[in-house]
Amino acid sequence: MNPVNNKRVIIEGVWPEIDGGRFPAKRVTGEKVTVEADIFSDGHDEISAVILYKKAGEKGWREACMKLLVNDKWEGVFTITDLTAYYYTVEAWADPFKTWQKDLKKKLDAGQDVKMDLLVGIGLMEKTIGLASVKDAKRLKEFMDIIKNDKTRSGDKAVPVIFSDDFTSLMFSYPDRSGATRYDKELEVAVDRPKALFSTWYEMFPRSCGSGPGKPGSFKTCKTMLSEIARMGFDVLYLPPIHPVGKKNRKGKNNTVIAQKEDPGSPWAIGSEEGGHKSIDPSLGTIKDFQDFMEEAGKYGIEIAMDIAFQCSPSHPYIKEHPEWFKKCPDGTMQYAENPPKKYEDIVPFNFESDKWKELWEELKSIVLFWIEKGVRIFRVDNPHTKPFNFWEWLIKEIKKDYPDAIFLAEAFTRPKVMHRLAKLGFTQSYTYFTWRNKKYELTGYLEELTRGEGREYLRPNFWPNTPDILPEYLQYGGRSAFLARLILAATLSSNYGVFGPEYELCISNAIAGKEEYLDSEKYEVKNWDWNNPDNLRDIIARVNRIRRENPALQTTWNIKFHDVDNELILFYSKKTEDLSNIILVAVNLDPHHRQSGWVKLPLNEFGLDLGESYLVHDLLSDDKYIWKGESNYIELNPFIVPAHIFCVKNRLRRETDFDYYM
């Protein structure tokens, strides 16, 4: 082993560092990166540490100071400004001047003779003068002369200079970093546009937007829905696959194996003689119609999210053109998808490990690029966990190289490690278990895990109370109040959320008995919704989404904090901006059947409020205002009206002492 005598400072435990640097941390432009590291040296030397960071393509490092927190843990921060990868590492060094200053102070405090120490300090100053600019060197010399001329035992004239801000900051400007330790990895931040962190999704089957019974919808008829979707405040409209639907083995209503003539089939059974993944179902329109629709949506501030489902119906053109991309049964027939004992006869999976896998992978990439060229930038990826991780990592890297604004939502309702891996390897957002978390301890535990666990650095949650595949039991049994509570929870716990509508706003709750499947699921039939049912939730959805748009505290997920309530059925939490200019408190009655009340407890100091003073909380849902005082305040939530408060905390209330004529 070769001995090394410099680099006395140790840097370890750097965070974020995902899987030893194998994967980047994630941020959107405008977000900060807080870097932590354990930094220490032998002996008693004082240490200085900086984050070194740069944008992709930059040669030189920028620097951000780190400060010691506790137990040798240091922290620093830098801000992401551009839509490009960032790199960072940590550098630290033992600082002789800082050490000397600290020791001198201790000796002075103990009344010791410091004449020799001043001489040592002058040596350090002389070195620094050698490194300094002409101007700074001149100033340092002036300071040094005062110190040199002080011959007193306790440095009476020198000491005020030595501890002055002017002198200290000059000395700090020219540290000797020749023995500095640089952390041995350069770590990456993958950067997305802000929508990756703050997005409001609406999922809708375009074929159900027809003009009446027996008249399926098309992109043209869908256009008429856009104003209402925009009024409700959604900014991403996600469409299930819009490609030609397979005819062979098409599923009928309620997933029956034999379809009737009029059954439209599941849109996830992609491909027929009318085309495959690069085609549009002719009943929906042409590619031009789709582009017109996207353009119209854009006028309403709505982006279209496309479904990526890499699988085929048995009538997909690929089956004939590229039989080598599929698995065959020993009898030569096509091997349908299955998850024993379940069978998906209307779907044939790709064989990602076929001998021609390279051609297959390239073709799949070309599908994504095809739609990107048509203007799509958001993709909701169907069951990514049933295709190789390596494939996704390669595909997303390839796409984002040229299209850094592309967003991929992973629809993987699977085991935790698998979901995390997909997020790490590049998916921009992830579906979550929120769909099944109803109780207070489940929600607080899960949100703590999402926002304080390692995944906070790379897994951006997107909360969905329902999907075409999942009508949770809470919604099946809880009635309108359950739909309201789950919407408000999704919209305020997570800055990314979505609903599958119009099932959601119409509070559709009929399930197949004992299952979480919608009865008469829209997956297998064209619906003709009563869009104007007076019981619909559209107004309150619009209000919740407006509250999200108008309150920056709700535009990130990472700032969630739960607070105590003396009632297990009320969930109470806050979100606030760092500068406290926007503080939101949310209380939700988790019991859809009964009125619940309780005393909530606020950490006033964290909100910049005084214990003794009154303050105003403004319920942005009801527009009611309440005067609160102190830490504990009473709330009551009636599920048959609105099962939640979304309070904005206003400044403290004015008192007599504020009145113009008081003094």
Place this chain on the structure above:
Amino acid sequence: MNPVNNKRVIIEGVWPEIDGGRFPAKRVTGEKVTVEADIFSDGHDEISAVILYKKAGEKGWREACMKLLVNDKWEGVFTITDLTAYYYTVEAWADPFKTWQKDLKKKLDAGQDVKMDLLVGIGLMEKTIGLASVKDAKRLKEFMDIIKNDKTRSGDKAVPVIFSDDFTSLMFSYPDRSGATRYDKELEVAVDRPKALFSTWYEMFPRSCGSGPGKPGSFKTCKTMLSEIARMGFDVLYLPPIHPVGKKNRKGKNNTVIAQKEDPGSPWAIGSEEGGHKSIDPSLGTIKDFQDFMEEAGKYGIEIAMDIAFQCSPSHPYIKEHPEWFKKCPDGTMQYAENPPKKYEDIVPFNFESDKWKELWEELKSIVLFWIEKGVRIFRVDNPHTKPFNFWEWLIKEIKKDYPDAIFLAEAFTRPKVMHRLAKLGFTQSYTYFTWRNKKYELTGYLEELTRGEGREYLRPNFWPNTPDILPEYLQYGGRSAFLARLILAATLSSNYGVFGPEYELCISNAIAGKEEYLDSEKYEVKNWDWNNPDNLRDIIARVNRIRRENPALQTTWNIKFHDVDNELILFYSKKTEDLSNIILVAVNLDPHHRQSGWVKLPLNEFGLDLGESYLVHDLLSDDKYIWKGESNYIELNPFIVPAHIFCVKNRLRRETDFDYYM
């Protein structure tokens, strides 16, 4: 990015992996290494995984099976047999046969037609036959023929074969691992001899072992102590530095700055005109005397541990011979050690960063080698945290390359991260904060941290209730009972422990007021102890150490488990061997002033005991025996007799049904 289509299985979260593999995990020969990893694949395939491991120098890997625990976490175990480095990694693969078996079972359970599945299976068998030995291929073919000839819908004849142990284990013997994922790091285990994990230390100043007042001890007089040290059950005798003590700036009694003529000085102020780190203080004897002493100790099963204090007195020969290894003050005088405002005028530190650092480091290494050649293998290293980490890492690696049986105990009572770094870089054992942990929550919390935290893999604790520098307040105020309780805690919580004697067994508790320093500390004066004071603790120390020797459960630290007692002043814990052949329960009264009693609660199932049956607990300290029954049992501990029980759990008690003539 280049696409990769094999290696579908992901291996991450491998543990132990210290700092990303930068440092090895540690074991002694005979210990097991439990390797964990998160292993999963896309899709629903069944996975197989193995640990690959080998000894240094071996080319091929050995294999140990891993099994799935929960949540995609897998675990496997291998055993260290030789005193050499081991390497390990993990390999895993999707297993088509296992997957096929699993899916077939599900389909059979659902009553589906499996004819096609049997054909698929036959394809897998044919592949395996191609890989198998002639003998196994023949057997597999016989099985395959039965399966082939079965034309029934539900494989009536095939199924019993397919799920038979014979067939399954044959198929498992030839997995297709061509697409296997190998974890991308080879991780190391640093291996020590068993004494690194189980050692019983006694620290003693040889100069205080004289034959009477005014007659300082020497190695010759020390020999007479060996039988008593051996009777007390210690197997490591650690001597403070035995080199010539500095005369310049020698410290007097109680650390006074000016020594009297008869004051012997602190042995850590090493070096005088009589020699330095490679010499023996002439008043103790010659190198030959030292070797004789070591040899004599060996006869009693006692190893001598030498103190390594890399610092000099101002009269050390190095000061003149190698002034370049030391720092000078601006006035040209030698710079003494200090930790402002404290000054250590009798000590001059080495300058590890001097221009001649390489020569210095080599010289320091030569000191260790000098004593190794004289027969020393255990070193207690003084204040390693005030010398560069790089130096220690280099030194210990260099020494252990040729002397893998060398043991280095780090005397670093400093911040947690620093102590952990020293352990990681190579120190065999570490002093701990045990010295200051007295309360139940402190002891349980600290032991949980030591044995369940990451340090469990690399930091071997050595518990010391006192040292020449530390007489903790608990011992100052708690009397004889406190000494007994702390000894028993150290000896049973940690498999490595030591005491500084005869201060310990004589219950010396006079401190400098308000400090943890011994009053009239042995560091600065020759003592003449009343070895035979009738109040001494020698008999009980001997008993405790005999219990340690006779009970393998106490010979490791990693098996500690705390159990409930309904009294905050009683600590109750167990240690057991894996095969349950030795189960030890320890209850300690932490209150040195009052009798304490309580109900202890035992997890009987973990001990292989039945809830309903009686069992015997034998107190190895008092030799009393108690019949216990069920989970809760009563104990009472009188600090004025012995403040602890060390129970050995015996088999369940015999009952009438066990009696010969009962049936």
